[in-house]
Amino acid sequence: MASRRRMLLKVIILGDSGVGKTSLMNQYVNRKFSNQYKATIGADFLTKEIQFEDRLFTLQIWDTAGQERFQSLGVAFYRGADCCVLVHDVNVKKSFDSLNNWREEFLIQASPSDPENFPFVVLGNKIDVDGGNSRVVSEKKAKAWCASKGNIPYFETSAKEGFNVEAAFECIAKNALKNEPEEEMYIPDTIDVARARQQKSSGCEC
Amino acid sequence: MHETDIHDLSDDADYAAASKQGSSSVTRSDSSKRSSSSEPEDAQIVYLKDNVSIHPTQYATERIGGRLKLIKQGSSLVMTWIPYKGQSSNPRLSEKDKNLYTIRAVPFSDIQSIRRHIPTIGWQYVIVVLSSGLAFPPLYFYSGGVREFLATIKQHVVIVRSSEDANVFLVNNFQDPLQRTLSSLELPRSLANGTPSSSFRGSPSPSDNNNQETQLDTVNTSGSGQQNNNRQRQKTQDPARDLSIQVLEKFSLVTRFARETTSQLFRDSLVDGQGQSQSQSQGQGQNERRRNNWASKDHKPLEMAPIDAPIAPKDVPVPSDPLEFDKLSLVWGKPRQHPLGVEEWSNFLDYEGRIMDPDALKKRIFYGGVEHNLRKEVWAFLLGYYSYDSTYAEREYVVSVKTSEYMTIKNQWQSISPEQAKRFTKFRERKGLIEKDVVRTDRSLSFYEGDDNPNVRLLHDILLTYSFYNFDLGYCQGMSDLLSPILFIMKDESEAFWCFVSLMERLGPNFNRDQNGMHSQLFALSKLVELLDSPLHNYFKQNDCLNYFFCFRWILIQFKREFEYDKTLRLWEVLWTHYLSEHLHLYVCIAILKRQRGKIMGEEMDFDTLLKFINELSGQIELDPILRDAEALCVCAGENGAGLIPPGTPPALPIPEASMYQQQDDEVL
Ligand SMILES: Nc1nc2c(ncn2[C@@H]2O[C@H](COP(=O)(O)OP(=O)(O)OP(=O)(O)O)[C@@H](O)[C@H]2O)c(=O)[nH]1
């Protein structure tokens, strides 16, 4: 496996404007939260080195603008993604309703080779707000939707408090890794493909 | 080139036709006609030199010989360089090539400086730099004569030696105290035609005396009268027009020149002895060899990069210009001026407050911007909230009418009750989006910082009111970035609103649902880069970067996130003058890219890396040099550049039938 040179895993974060995509990414990569982030215009990414089963990977996390009007830009950024993260704000119903659109839009624009099995991860963010009192999307409801879309792993997070962010991205990285194209699996020494598949179906409670 | 001329010319039907012709072919049919036309009576040849050559390629053997002349005409001095007919040193040089390089008649008022090179071995040459920032290819004096050339010029126009480089002679340099005094003595119009007052013309210098004899000689040997100097039809035959056409095709060539010829050529001359007349076979052999070199470089632009652009050391935040040579000899936009101040401003107004000469005002602001305390007043004009011919009284009236109009629109959403809002999803969503964005807009600026800041509240109210005023367009991210500086300057809610409305007249299409405004700008940008920097264009092409999405943020919000706040204010007022072009912002993009191209190509950036690199330039870009480059590029691209920008491309006013935003049946926010 030491011969393998491509160790880049590309992850795209999507979701309505203001759900906390930029905050989640920064919390994960820089362990920081600031309420001074600007609304994202265009796209940007951060990278993080991660180790997984003795292999080093570069996780390239793409943060895009949430406003639906900018979606036509997507093509340029979605291409070659290994995993797509769908984020909603548990306090905003609309942001949850949009998940379906985001997912479909992604599949159309990124046109992955195997759309049925392309890995998504869903995050319900801002669970800290108002001690959970302003919450409008229940965990149950979110999980039900995830189950209906082929058992998408689901995490509840707070980018502000850093809650569950690390765990969520670990799962995201693992799923991205699973999406490595077939030819990259031809030396089956460190990745247990079968086990990885199992994990996915179990909802990635990692 | 004098800018007012550009505007005058663009109105001229003759000019438009000619430049159209020029864009397809540089060998313009009228050139022969014009060259045969007789010189006006008062023209006098004051300097003539044969065997002055240029080298269109880096090969020493490929040269175009010609005759250089200085012609005195009334009070102005004009330079011409006409290649000899049909005695090309190399069959590969066509008549077309010759035509391309011909310098038909350049008045010294268009010349910024002359750089002299007198190598110990090899030929002397000069580079003539125009005030537009462009330079002609080096003129090699195969039979000597650089000294007389300069001495003659000195007799007729004021030139001063640069204090920084003794080999640079500055012409029309109003930065120079002496010349500034001169210019202030003269009317603006006569300045455009260039010659300082006669009392200074005769100021003796040692070299003048030495060269008297030569002077007389050259005048006597003159007489071919080949070049045109027809000043009667000055408007249509202004050299400025030729420039925009010729120079365009020259640009890439000249660039190559400046970089390669000068070094290459002298290496050749060292190798080949004096190199005056090498045997043809020897020359060919060398050509062959070098052509191969060149070709291989051509195909691998990355190998070119080191020559092109030394990579700046890592620790320098803004890399020193990778195209030092380009900048040196080509891109010399005019020096920036100090911002427009109160006193000067009052001179633009008549006693009732009308702006007497809006174009002069725009030009002034283009070159210097506006002092901060004047911005509130001046921006209202630039944005179109006030009309230039309005009086103080009329403006007062407009303000009061518009304020109540604003309140009426604002009241439309303010009167929506919570019960009503419950059943008005679109309103709630818009409001929610605006609320999220205003708290993420320039909060580190003291004007907007802190909890419950009233100015953040104003941002919110104005944006929400705008989304009712222009319900079809609604609110879109990026708008809060555009409003923030306007509110910061205008302070007043209603005035900020109406100025924002005016700005959105032009930039609205940036936020259109179909993104057509953005796409047409990115498209135009790619075309302009192709025109002005083909190696960079090719690099982007090979690396799948031709969508120019890495410039998306620059264009969407007019570089708002790329410069410090006060620099953004300066940039915007310059852009809003629409002085050289409505689309100067595209040339600003190119200016920034050009300064980074050495890095971009040298480090072989792919799309991802490039995007990140560009995003991270934010806060690292120096405004003034970029504005100067942008000006020079814009002038250089001229009509051909303008022709690449589709009609209606923002911030041009939309073409009538497309002026209404299409309401589409989707989740409109
Ligand atoms: N309380 C709380 N606020 C959060 C959390 N995550 C983000 N925010 C706030 O929500 C707002 C939006 O966050 P961003 O991270 O900028 O949202 P985004 O999804 O990147 O938005 P766009 O760039 O517009 O698409 C900001 O004011 C953040 O401070 C969270 O977990 N808890």
Ligand SMILES: [Mg+2]
């Ligand atoms: Mg964001």
